[in-house]
Amino acid sequence: MNFKIVRFVFIVISALLAIFVFKKNIPIAYFFIPLVLYNLLLVLGAIFIQWNFYIKSINSVATFKHFMDLDESKKNICLTFDDGIHTNNTPLTLDILKRYQINAHFFIIGKNIQGNENILKRMHDEGHSIGNHSFGHTWKFDLQSTKSMQLEIEATNQLIKATIGEAPVLFRPPYGVTNPNLARAIKNTNMLSMGWNLRSFDTVAKSADQLLKKLIDNTKPNSLILLHERCDLTVEVLTEYIEYCLLEGYTFVTLKTNHEV
Numbered sequence: 001m002n003f004k005i006v007r008f009v010f011i012v013i014s015a016l017l018a019i020f021v022f023k024k025n026i027p028i029a030y031f032f033i034p035l036v037l038y039n040l041l042l043v044l045g046a047i048f049i050q051w052n053f054y055i056k057s058i059n060s061v062a063t064f065k066h067f068m069d070l071d072e073s074k075k076n077i078c079l080t081f082d083d084g085i086h087t088n089n090t091p092l093t094l095d096i097l098k099r100y101q102i103n104a105h106f107f108i109i110g111k112n113i114q115g116n117e118n119i120l121k122r123m124h125d126e127g128h129s130i131g132n133h134s135f136g137h138t139w140k141f142d143l144q145s146t147k148s149m150q151l152e153i154e155a156t157n158q159l160i161k162a163t164i165g166e167a168p169v170l171f172r173p174p175y176g177v178t179n180p181n182l183a184r185a186i187k188n189t190n191m192l193s194m195g196w197n198l199r200s201f202d203t204v205a206k207s208a209d210q211l212l213k214k215l216i217d218n219t220k221p222n223s224l225i226l227l228h229e230r231c232d233l234t235v236e237v238l239t240e241y242i243e244y245c246l247l248e249g250y251t252f253v254t255l256k257t258n259h260e261v
């Protein structure tokens with residue numbers, strides 16, 4: 001089920017209802033049922049990136065195999081960090097990852113790059129994958145035109161390229177919200193959308209224990225884990241979480257793709 005199919009079904013049902021209203025005199029209020037259901041699906045499709053409703057996203061480590069060699073006999077998982085660069089937390093996160101020789105995905109907000117170029121360079125030098133997470137990441141991001149979204153994506157790509165010499169391939173939609181304009185912007189900029197299948201809810205976690213439990217309880221092979229660099233609790237639990245995963249035999253992987261921008 002995706003946007004195009006749902007839209008087609010809605011148009012067909014509406015046309016049939018119109019015929020019935022005209023020929024059989026059924027109440028016009030019947031139109032509201034498909035209209036409400038249609039709008040509900042549009043909203044849910046926008047919120048749940050895993051639905052691949054407006055655009056296909058990479059939502060599981062299992063799908064990495066379409067882009068790279070992946071040893072599927074291993075219990076592969078992947079860490080992703082959004083909303084960087086964070087001047088305090090990002091270096092701490094990088095220190096922890098370095099200690100365990102683990103690579104992760106970092107989805108960077110363009111406006112956070114200025115003044116933090118050295119951190120971005122370090123990220124790249126230490127083998128992490130750098131992705132685009134819009135330029136401004138405001139609440140209005142999804143209300144913009146395709147052109148404006150495209151400009152945000154391109155501005156961040158240019159800043160990243162100017163700092164590390166290469167532009168990112170992966171884009172993570174702010175808040176994980178997608179819509180037709182964003183789908184077009186991602187397509188026009190030749191990016192790949194990456195979602196997740198394990199939401200840590202670190203941004204609203206009340207304590208380190210609660211966050212760690214949430215992560216541990218939900219980690220399974222092919223988990224694509226969403227974390228945020230701006231959350232102090234995330235840095236606090238990261239070491240313990242990594243140690244748990246290693247003890248359980250998980251392997252940390254990142255998506256390597258030769259997809260050209």
Ligand SMILES: [Zn+2]
Nearest residue numbers: 082083174175
């Ligand atoms: Zn974000």
